Amino acid sequence: MTAGPAGAAPRGPLAGLLVADFSRILAGPYATMLMADLGAEVVKVEGPRGDDTRTWQPPVREDVSTYYLGVNRNKRSVALDLTDESDAAAARELARRADVLVENFKPGGLARFGLDFETVAATNPAVVYASISGFGSGPGGRSLPGYDLIVQAISGLMSLTGDPDGDPYRAGVAVFDVMAGLHATIGVLSALNHRHATGRGQHVEVNLLSSALSGLVNQTSAFVAGDVVPFRMGNSHPSLFPYEPLPCSDGDLIVTAGNDGQFRKLCDVLGLPGLADDPRFLHNEDRTANRGELRPLLVERLATRTKMEWFREIIAAGVPCGPINTIDQGVAFAEEVGLDPVVTAGDGDAGVPSIRNPIRFSDTAAEYRLPPPTLDEHGEEVRRWLTEGGETP
Numbered sequence: 001m002t003a004g005p006a007g008a009a010p011r012g013p014l015a016g017l018l019v020a021d022f023s024r025i026l027a028g029p030y031a032t033m034l035m036a037d038l039g040a041e042v043v044k045v046e047g048p049r050g051d052d053t054r055t056w057q058p059p060v061r062e063d064v065s066t067y068y069l070g071v072n073r074n075k076r077s078v079a080l081d082l083t084d085e086s087d088a089a090a091a092r093e094l095a096r097r098a099d100v101l102v103e104n105f106k107p108g109g110l111a112r113f114g115l116d117f118e119t120v121a122a123t124n125p126a127v128v129y130a131s132i133s134g135f136g137s138g139p140g141g142r143s144l145p146g147y148d149l150i151v152q153a154i155s156g157l158m159s160l161t162g163d164p165d166g167d168p169y170r171a172g173v174a175v176f177d178v179m180a181g182l183h184a185t186i187g188v189l190s191a192l193n194h195r196h197a198t199g200r201g202q203h204v205e206v207n208l209l210s211s212a213l214s215g216l217v218n219q220t221s222a223f224v225a226g227d228v229v230p231f232r233m234g235n236s237h238p239s240l241f242p243y244e245p246l247p248c249s250d251g252d253l254i255v256t257a258g259n260d261g262q263f264r265k266l267c268d269v270l271g272l273p274g275l276a277d278d279p280r281f282l283h284n285e286d287r288t289a290n291r292g293e294l295r296p297l298l299v300e301r302l303a304t305r306t307k308m309e310w311f312r313e314i315i316a317a318g319v320p321c322g323p324i325n326t327i328d329q330g331v332a333f334a335e336e337v338g339l340d341p342v343v344t345a346g347d348g349d350a351g352v353p354s355i356r357n358p359i360r361f362s363d364t365a366a367e368y369r370l371p372p373p374t375l376d377e378h379g380e381e382v383r384r385w386l387t388e389g390g391e392t393p
Helices: 027-037 085-097 117-123 148-155 175-198 208-215 217-226 260-270 273-277 284-289 291-302 307-316 327-336 379-387
Strands: 018-022 041-046 075-079 100-103 128-133 202-207 243-247 252-256 321-323 342-345 352-355
Touching (some): 027 041, 027 075, 027 100, 027 128, 027 175, 085 379, 117 128, 128 175, 148 175, 175 202, 202 208, 208 217, 243 291, 252 307, 260 284, 260 291, 284 291, 307 321
Parallel strands (some): 018 100, 041 075, 100 128, 128 202
Antiparallel strands (some): 243 252, 252 321, 342 352
8 A cells, every 4th residue: 555645644445545546527536536535545637727627617616616526525636737747757656656546538648658557557566547438448439539428329328318209318417427437436446356365456447338338227238138229218117117207286206116016005095996906007017018098097196286295105105206306405305314415525614515425334434534626736745745755755
């Protein structure tokens, strides 16, 4: 394990790991933030103009992009111009000391600075070097730009999203960037476990398109295993019913009666006990095939009360359901059920509200030591540490 630059010693399950973060935008920074929350010391290397998301606004908090704030807590920032030889040398020294290096340049883009895997591993054979790209490092994909929206289109996700007769839509969040960040984190932790056993690091590669095809789960399986090409169904599910929004008197309620027992309970709550024994609706495959006949019967009853009234009663009966909320209502609901979703990264006036790391540990809790750094906020101390001869500051 390698010591990091000066500062309060982090705790957590990844304490003692030094992560050199050469990534920007979302997938890489999200992965390194998760590692930082769990105790890794993360040094965020930025170009002279900083991470692009610093300028992705509105919205802002005190003139800082909330996009940037959302994925960069618990890190130290150093601005290095890799075209400047002294800065490139500092970057190579950081890579030499790092336990983990994460980058999302175009494949091969760091080679001219001596920061590609082969060059870094020659002086740091234990390094776990994670590369995130849009379409992989092969000759067909290495030159393609890796933007989440493009991958949502190319992967087929947008062909599944939207009304059946309407236009394709993107997801409301960069879902494959987030997924690739999670896959990169899994890859890094797996490689660290291998290093623990063998002493050897390795190159971990993740790309957005592969993450997308894996994350489309039943939809890609329908094609590769069943030779069926899925299509847009709005909010309906191809294999389950009810499993979609149903209108109440003041808005929609998601109702997901995923098996025959749950459907029977739903019918009892709605005051339609005979419906569960109707041969048209007896089993899931029957309900799915006859959804056009079943849906109006459910909607007629749900329209008599508000979505929250039905939510409380249907949930109490053991049938999964939930209102369609806005983001603020979603955060409020997480607070209501005791998840404490909002934490403060940093102390005092410098603290920034943030969403809690979703992983909970019984002994080694996530920490929120540092607010997202300003550009080159820790540049002086990081440079000083890198020029010292020892491994500790």
